[in-house]
Amino acid sequence: MVNKNRQNILFLFPDQLRFDWTSNNQDLPIRTPYLNQLQQEGMTFTKTICASPLCAPSRASLASGKEYDHCPVK
Numbered sequence: 001m002v003n004k005n006r007q008n009i010l011f012l013f014p015d016q017l018r019f020d021w022t023s024n025n026q027d028l029p030i031r032t033p034y035l036n037q038l039q040q041e042g043m044t045f046t047k048t049i050c051a052s053p054l055c056a057p058s059r060a061s062l063a064s065g066k067e068y069d070h071c072p073v074k
Helices: 033-041 055-064
Strands: none
Touching: none
8 A cells, every 4th residue: 555645854974065055045046946946845954963974984874873983985
């Protein structure tokens, strides 16, 4: 049986995009109209953490569900 009320989830994990590098930051001359539209129409998490400050280990940790030092990506 298919549940037609289930929500679709689009999880964006952009590379090299800091939380404050969007047009929501009035101190920087950055325009991000498509990210703004996604934010307005979807859900935004404002208090989050990542497993590692480096991109590849953090993504590997997210994909595997393991601590970044237990992933084969360095």
